[in-house]
Amino acid sequence: MPDKITIGGVSVDTRHWIGGQRVASAETFSDSSPIDGGTLGEIARGGPAEADAAVAAARDAFPAWAATPRAERARILHAIADGVEKRIEDLAIVETTDNGALLRSHRRGVMPRVAHNFRFFADWLLSLEHEDFDTRGHRNHVSWDPAGPCVLITPWNAPLMLATWKVAPALAAGNTVVLKPAEWSPLTASLLADIAAAAGLPAGVLNVVQGYGAEIGDALTSHPDVRRISFTGSVPTAKHIAASAAANLTPLSLELGGKSPLLVFADADLDLAVDLAVEQYDNAGQVCLAATRILVEDTIAEEFTRRFVDKATTLRQGDPRDEATDIGPNIHARQLEKIDGFVQRALEAGARAVTGGHRGDGQYYAPTLLTDVAQDSEIVQEEVFGPVLTLQTFTTEDEAVALANGTRFGLAATLATGDPERAERVTARLVAGTVWVNCFFVRDLQAPFGGSRLSGVGREGGTWSFDFYCDLKNTVTAPNGFTDHG
Structure with missing residues (x-):
């Protein structure tokens, strides 16, 4: 050779x-x-x-x-x-x-x-x-x-x-x-x-x-x-x-690994929150820090989902060497099989694919958002490492924090809110090595980086x-x- x-x-x-x-x-x-x-x-x-x-x-x-x-x-x-x-x-x-x-x-x-x-x-x-x-x-x-x-x-x-x-x-x-x-x-x-x-x-x-x-x-x-x-x-x-x-x-x-949450409160800038959510498809979802669990206050969930779908469907999937491409392929055929296995088992268990839910050509997987998922379900609890997000709703701040902390992981968390006092209260209660408030993936090499729990x-x-x-x-x-x- x-x-x-x-x-x-x-x-x-x-x-x-x-x-x-x-x-x-x-x-x-x-x-x-x-x-x-x-x-x-x-x-x-x-x-x-x-x-x-x-x-x-x-x-x-x-x-x-x-x-x-x-x-x-x-x-x-x-x-x-x-x-x-x-x-x-x-x-x-x-x-x-x-x-x-x-x-x-x-x-x-x-x-x-x-x-x-x-x-x-x-x-x-x-x-x-x-x-x-x-x-x-x-x-x-x-x-x-x-x-x-x-x-x-x-x-x-x-x-x-x-x-x-x-x-x-x-x-x-x-x-x-x-x-x-x-x-x-x-x-x-x-x-x-x-x-x-x-x-x-x-x-x-x-x-x-x-x-x-x-x-x-x-x-x-x-x-x-x-x-x-x-x-x-x-x-x-x-x-x-x-x-x-x-x-x-x-x-x-x-x-x-991570199974990080994005918490979206009703007082958040909704356009910003949608942008943050769609950004989680970066690198075909192959990002350990990705906020793959979208948690949205129930009073804005319908509007958030509509705007999310509108924005997500504009993403262009294709050859990563093309400047116009937004989402490239997944790394390997084995990884694609793993991703699809998670999604198909979730659909069989009652989840609903608002977008995606299926393979594309070759090693590409359609950007996916699943709703109607239970907190204890596999798709919520296990790291998929692909372009697959879940959406759950909450009513109170306490419920939002409980859902956010309700996995074995604790790598990162993202919070969208217009209330600085809420931001301070919630971030203090989140189990995560990094918490972003109204932003995502801002990293400075002088800051400590790592995860909690698993x-x-x-x-x-x-x-x-x-x-x-x-x-x-x-x-x-x-x-x-x-x-x-x-």
Whole structure:
């Protein structure tokens, strides 16, 4: 099999990147495009041997990188950001072809955010400090020490942006990294390895390995030389990773699924509320933060639904490379089957499809809104991860909060109201890592990000990222405790 494939004129190496070199595997796996289902290429399929090699490379590179002054680490991260910005078009076309998200979004938002991830954590590193404090005359000094090799396992819905959300702070902290991208969208991680090497990142500091979770993933998460594991993905996989990590007490950061609510009160700006609701179809519904449960005060439910349908039916579904497209395909035929299974079971149980409720051509699923759903039903309780929303009504504020909190998840929540006092009351009662009031998907890298309940463990962002990727140390020095031997 060839070592490189060409996507939209962009050459992508299909081998692993380990210790500053391209490494092939005896076996491969097929990577296909969700746009038309066609095979893009055969990708190196790693296993325990490649996992051991990558962790060894990260372990060997760690002492020198950890000892690299902060300013030099920051300079290299900025150089990586420069490299990303020079290749935004390449990265955009490859990722759109590989995972089906909109090309216009990759060009204008996602890939610039990739560069920003590196710049932000490079700059935050230079300002990272805790003010010394006194204990009975003793000086306390807090420092952030690099932890060691980190395994970062990333999802397929926003491959490079979510990978660099982890890679950037891990490298800034002085750690070395083994990145394992999702097998359904591995290609831009390979390009990142090229960009990092060109920026001067030393060999072994960033390693990229590809393959299946049950093969190379298990070998990575159970490895005794790994000091941190960060994972974004499903709850069942997270439980498996946690069990693997437990033998070595490897610290974990887990950003998992969501079943987030959008609460719409009668005093809300209805046009804004409808816009927020329709926005949940972004990326074909493949967004962990999406407010897939629309909760509307009963007095405005009929008007809200009418306006929602009017707006949703104007969305254009099609080839994500077309600038006019609003909704692209779902990532894989297996995911499409999963989405349709949820919808058909809900319809059989008595739900009504106000819009959608069926497949389109290929790997496209019609944007769907289901009503007449029970709070304890599967479609309300389980993450679908597709363009499928449910609508329920409420009468009182207490009922709205109970419905919003009535799942096992707690990743995010969105609230539409014209009453600031209500906003304050309700947000205080919502179980969620992030709450948006009259807005959606406004994220700042200095804010803590993560979920409650089954939506995750831990928080990352700003100093919280360094708290996770470092061993925090407090040094206590006695007053006048040094003897002058001069």
